[in-house]
Amino acid sequence: xxxxxxxxxxxxxxxxxxxxxxxxxxxxxxxxxxxxxxxxxxxxxxxxxxxxxxxxxxxxxxxxxxxxxxxxxxxxxxxxxxxxxxxxxxxxxxxxxxxxxxxxxxxxxxxxxxxxxxxxxxxxxxxxxxxxxxxxxxxxxxxxxxxxxxxxxxxxxxxxxxxxxxxxxxxxxxxxxxxxxxxxxxxxxxxxxxxxxxxxxxxxxxxxxxxxxxxxxxxxxxxxxxxxxxxxxxxxxxxxxxxxxxxxxxxxxxxxxxxxxxxxxxxxxxxxxxxxxxx
Amino acid sequence: xxxxxxxxxxxxxxxxxxxxxxxxxxxxxxxxxxxxxxxxxxxxxxxxxxxxxxxxxxxxxxxxxxxxxxxxxxxxxxxxxxxxxxxxxxxxxxxxxxxxxxxxxxxxxxxxxxxxxxxxxxxxxxxxxxxxxxxxxxxxxxxxxxxxxxxxxxxxxxxxxxxxxxxxxxxxxxxxxxxxxxxxxxxxxxxxxxxxxxxxxxxxxxxxxxxxxxxxxxxxxxxxxxxxxxxxxxxxxxxxxxxxxxxxxxxxxxxxxxxxxxxxxxxxxxxxxxxxxxxxxxxxxxxxxxxxxxxxxxxxxxxxxxxxxxxxxxxx
Amino acid sequence: xxxxxxxxxxxxxxxxxxxxxxxxxxxxxxxxxxxxxxxxxxxxxxxxxxxxxxxxxxxxxxxxxxxxxxxxxxxxxxxxxxxxxxxxxxxxxxxxxxxxxxxxxxxxxxxxxxxxxxxxxxxxxxxxxxxxxxxxxxxxxxxxxxxxxxxxxxxxxxxxxxxxxxxxxxxxxxxxxxxxxxxxxxxxxxxxxxxxxxxxxxxxxxxxxxxxxxxxxxxxxxxxxxxxxxxxxxxxxxxxxxxxxxxxxxxxxxxxxxxxxxxxxxxxxxxxxxxxxxxxxxxxxxxxxxxxxxxxxxxxxxxxxxxxxxxxxxxxxxxxxxxxxxxxxxxxxxxxxxxx
Numbered sequence: 001x002x003x004x005x006x007x008x009x010x011x012x013x014x015x016x017x018x019x020x021x022x023x024x025x026x027x028x029x030x031x032x033x034x035x036x037x038x039x040x041x042x043x044x045x046x047x048x049x050x051x052x053x054x055x056x057x058x059x060x061x062x063x064x065x066x067x068x069x070x071x072x073x074x075x076x077x078x079x080x081x082x083x084x085x086x087x088x089x090x091x092x093x094x095x096x097x098x099x100x101x102x103x104x105x106x107x108x109x110x111x112x113x114x115x116x117x118x119x120x121x122x123x124x125x126x127x128x129x130x131x132x133x134x135x136x137x138x139x140x141x142x143x144x145x146x147x148x149x150x151x152x153x154x155x156x157x158x159x160x161x162x163x164x165x166x167x168x169x170x171x172x173x174x175x176x177x178x179x180x181x182x183x184x185x186x187x188x189x190x191x192x193x194x195x196x197x198x199x200x201x202x203x204x205x206x207x208x209x210x211x212x213x214x215x216x217x218x219x220x221x222x223x224x225x226x227x228x229x230x231x232x233x234x235x236x237x238x239x240x241x242x243x244x245x246x247x248x249x250x251x252x253x254x255x256x257x258x259x260x261x262x263x264x265x266x267x268x269x270x271x272x273x274x275x276x277x278x279x
Numbered sequence: 280x281x282x283x284x285x286x287x288x289x290x291x292x293x294x295x296x297x298x299x300x301x302x303x304x305x306x307x308x309x310x311x312x313x314x315x316x317x318x319x320x321x322x323x324x325x326x327x328x329x330x331x332x333x334x335x336x337x338x339x340x341x342x343x344x345x346x347x348x349x350x351x352x353x354x355x356x357x358x359x360x361x362x363x364x365x366x367x368x369x370x371x372x373x374x375x376x377x378x379x380x381x382x383x384x385x386x387x388x389x390x391x392x393x394x395x396x397x398x399x400x401x402x403x404x405x406x407x408x409x410x411x412x413x414x415x416x417x418x419x420x421x422x423x424x425x426x427x428x429x430x431x432x433x434x435x436x437x438x439x440x441x442x443x444x445x446x447x448x449x450x451x452x453x454x455x456x457x458x459x460x461x462x463x464x465x466x467x468x469x470x471x472x473x474x475x476x477x478x479x480x481x482x483x484x485x486x487x488x489x490x491x492x493x494x495x496x497x498x499x500x501x502x503x504x505x506x507x508x509x510x511x512x513x514x515x516x517x518x519x520x521x522x523x524x525x526x527x528x529x530x531x532x533x534x535x536x537x538x539x540x541x542x543x544x545x546x547x548x549x550x551x552x553x554x555x556x557x558x559x560x561x562x563x564x565x566x567x568x569x570x571x572x573x574x575x576x577x578x579x580x581x582x583x584x585x586x587x588x589x590x591x592x593x594x595x
Numbered sequence: 596x597x598x599x600x601x602x603x604x605x606x607x608x609x610x611x612x613x614x615x616x617x618x619x620x621x622x623x624x625x626x627x628x629x630x631x632x633x634x635x636x637x638x639x640x641x642x643x644x645x646x647x648x649x650x651x652x653x654x655x656x657x658x659x660x661x662x663x664x665x666x667x668x669x670x671x672x673x674x675x676x677x678x679x680x681x682x683x684x685x686x687x688x689x690x691x692x693x694x695x696x697x698x699x700x701x702x703x704x705x706x707x708x709x710x711x712x713x714x715x716x717x718x719x720x721x722x723x724x725x726x727x728x729x730x731x732x733x734x735x736x737x738x739x740x741x742x743x744x745x746x747x748x749x750x751x752x753x754x755x756x757x758x759x760x761x762x763x764x765x766x767x768x769x770x771x772x773x774x775x776x777x778x779x780x781x782x783x784x785x786x787x788x789x790x791x792x793x794x795x796x797x798x799x800x801x802x803x804x805x806x807x808x809x810x811x812x813x814x815x816x817x818x819x820x821x822x823x824x825x826x827x828x829x830x831x832x833x834x835x836x837x838x839x840x841x842x843x844x845x846x847x848x849x850x851x852x853x854x855x856x857x858x859x860x861x862x863x864x865x866x867x868x869x870x871x872x873x874x875x876x877x878x879x880x881x882x883x884x885x886x887x888x889x890x891x892x893x894x895x896x897x898x899x900x901x902x903x904x905x906x907x908x909x910x911x912x913x914x915x916x917x918x919x920x921x922x923x924x925x926x927x928x929x930x931x932x933x934x935x
Contacts, residue, residue: 001708001709001711002711003676003711003712004708004709004710004711005662005663005710005711005849005860005862006662006663006674006676007674009671009672009674011670032671032672051851051860053665053667053672053851053853053858054851054852054853054856054858055851055853056849056850056851057849057851057860058876079876079877080508080509080876081508081509081511083876084509092670094667094670094671094672096672096674215879240875241873241875241881242872242873242874242875242876244847244848244849244865245847245849247707247708248705248708249702249703249708249710249845249847250845250846250847250848250849250865251845251846251847251865251867251895252846252865252867252872252873253873254895254899255881256894256899256902257898257899257900257902257903262707276819276894277819277820278881278882278887278891279881309922309924310916310922310924310926310927311732311733311916311917311922311924314922315922316830316921316922316923316924317829317830317921318830319826319829319830337920337921341832342829342830390627393627394627398627398629398644398645399645400645400731400732402732416729484625484626486649486658486839486864487835487863487864488834488835488836488839488866489834489835489869490832490834490835490836490920492834493832493833493834494832494834494920506869506870506871514850514852515848515850515863516659516850516852516861516863517658517659517863518659518852545920546832546834546836546920548648548836548839548840548918548920549628549648549649550626550627550628
């Protein structure tokens with residue numbers, strides 16, 4: 001069996017600065033070895049461990065959709081040792097990737113349903129992967145209505161702004177962008193994601209809600225969804241934890257008996273309600 | 280010792296009943312022979328859990344930093360000096376603690392007991408008239424208690440609490456003649472190569488459990504330098520340099536603060552002679568600055584003071 | 596089960612012979628304590644011991660282990676995997692520790708992911724266990740379904756009869772080994788078997804009263820938010836002694852060590868008792884105080900591990916009890932919880 005601790009080398013092909021304060025960058029990575037590329041098959045919602053050799057490894061949700069074959073994308077927030085090292089990289093440098101890891105979104109369950117995507121801040125990465133996957137021409141008909149509610153603290157902190165513009169033009173997607181604090185150019189909604197969700201009031205019939213964001217956003221969005229009639233088994237969350245091995249061995253990312261790296265990071269609210277409240 | 284136990288229980292009961300304190304930190308019987316364990320009592324009915332004997336080795340001051348309650352703490356001489364240190368460094372206020380000081384003639388070193396019986400299991404142990412009777416599967420030994428005392432106890436010159444709100448039992452005569460730095464002086468007399476070999480051998484045993492740091496009342500940093508990743512001061516793997524630097528820097532961090540209670544040494548599961556480092560630092564502090572840690576809350580911590588007469592041989 | 600006899604007079608020669616064919620690990624004395632180390636001569640092995648301080652998990656899951664080495668050149672990252680090991684033998688492991696290897700297998704040698712180095716070492720190691728004629732008062736294997744003479748996890752189990760050992764052949768690999776080393780093993784007579792049964796019965800009878808773990812999982816799942824955890828954890832220092840010396844604790848950290856463009860990724864033992872264990876880069880810590888961490892340790896061993904792997908992650912070896920600087924006794928913790 002393959003050694004699960006060995007990273008695959010990848011080259012940083014392009015670095016895109018996403019936010020106006022430079023704290024978030026998207027990395028386009030390409031495989032160096034062909035066999036690595038052909039074996040890396042992933043689903044939206046999965047993550048990978050990125051290594052900066054000599055600095056360490058950290059887990060990041062895969063921001064690209066599997067329908068984008070040319071590269072893997074990760075959006076990184078500069079906050080600690082590894083993320084700072086990633087931010088200091090230049091195009092052309094080599095990093096390591098271990099993955100795909102985690103369970104990803106339950107695509108079979110989502111088929112035929114209306115999908116309500118609620119994302120906040122830079123947790124939007126895997127939701128973006130999912131959205132692009134569903135919007136892909138061969139996939140779109142497999143899903144019902146798609147509603148995306150995405151908010152950031154300010155317009156400059158929204159990710160993937162060019163892509164968001166394209167999404168806004170589509171008629172097979174209901175896109176609602178919001179910011180906590182607007183600037184003079186902002187023409188979209190202003191308000192916190194939970195309140196905007198309440199305002200838009202997506203219907204629960206035949207629908208799944210996927211929520212990813214800072215803890216406080218999730219905490220206030222869940223009651224809104226409950227009030228709208230979403231059942232716990234129809235609400236999906238993607239969790240974050242400090243991780244090291246990513247494969248359920250090092251023992252640190254568990255919530256109760258579930259490892260966020262192996263049994264998650266995607267859980268239904270129903271599953272989480274059955275776990276000890278320590279996350 | 281029985282009377283001391285009764286006295287401690289009496290004081291604790293009154294403190295809790297009068298609501299003078301919210302919590303008593305003392306010792307209760309352990310689950311193994313010659314062991315006792317830290318005990319936290321909040322209800323006066325429970326004071327009968329408290330005991331006092333020659334196995335009360337832990338420095339309970341370790342449980343004080345950052346607490347907000349009023350605490351009655353049972354403290355030996357060295358422990359009270361640690362409490363002074365914590366008050367000096369604003370980790371707890373004088374008003375918060377009611378110090379039940381217990382004059383102490385020394386605590387038994389479990390490792391010396393182990394060595395005496397060659398690692399065999401002890402089923403029963405009794406203290407009687409300065410002797411410790413050790414009973415095992417096929418042996419019964421009587422050993423002088425003094426021989427079994429921890430090294431820091433054998434050279435202790437602060438048997439009596441330096442600060443207290445209640446004193447339990449009678450004061451013990453301090454041994455003014457003991458040379459507490461005898462071992463260090465002997466070690467200093469060795470050649471540099473011999474010292475390096477000895478140090479390397481001891482420190483290489485370390486497997487980074489941090490019991491030494493966690494048992495020390497004065498290691499209360501929110502983020503220990505070992506855990507800092509930005510910047511990363513030392514690595515975490517079993518690299519000799521990293522291990523050595525951890526111990527050396529921890530020893531330096533105790534300069535002017537360490538009271539040689541021996542908690543670090545006692546906690547180490549693999550018998551590293553940690554006091555070589557900490558005692559040497561303490562000796563240097565004594566010789567360079569004539570300062571003894573933890574003697575009075577009025578003193579300013581050594582490294583927070585400056586005196587124009589301070590030694591400056593490093594400036595050439 | 597097939598039984599053979601090996602005389603104690605033969606042990607030195609037996610071990611010296613094995614040392615020529617295998618990398619042999621046995622209990623050795625280092626200063627004041629016992630651990631399992633490689634022996635180069637039979638006289639280094641200590642066979643009259645209670646149990647090692649450092650558990651034999653170290654042989655399969657070292658405290659510090661290189662996962663791979665790397666060197667970076669422009670446009671390339673060369674990654675060097677660790678080499679497979681040669682054949683090995685561990686002699687004198689206690690039944691509780693042999694069982695701990697089976698428990699660690701569920702973690703490191705799983706269906707989806709396999710720690711290749713661990714599996715390599717395990718696969719190449721013959722396990723010769725030594726049963727416990729005189730269990731310590733801190734041993735509680737029988738409370739957890741174990742036994743001083745359990746064969747679970749060993750290839751060969753030795754029973755000490757004074758002048759000789761009865762060697763119980765446990766696995767096919769053990770049988771092949773006995774055949775391979777047949778010059779040292781003889782047939783066993785009825786009196787030896789009787790003596791063996793006496794020894795086993797005496798040891799089992801000598802085990803201290805059982806710790807209450809019958810319904811511990813159900814109890815634990817019920818009392819997650821109970822305030823008992825505050826009192827149980829109050830004296831814990833938060834060091835890693837219990838976890839490092841525990842034969843079934845398997846948590847680890849991964850760190851990179853580098854000089855310029857070359858370095859290695861190292862796996863090191865970690866402990867759920869450390870505050871840093873679950874600390875996220877944002878500063879959020881799901882287990883902010885000792886209370887949550889002590890709770891996690893107990894719940895992991897006696898509930899979560901059962902959910903995931905069908906067995907409790909404790910073999911009752913008693914090392915945590917003997918070595919805890921504040922005498923926090925896991926037997927007391929378990930009994931308190933059972934009685935809640």
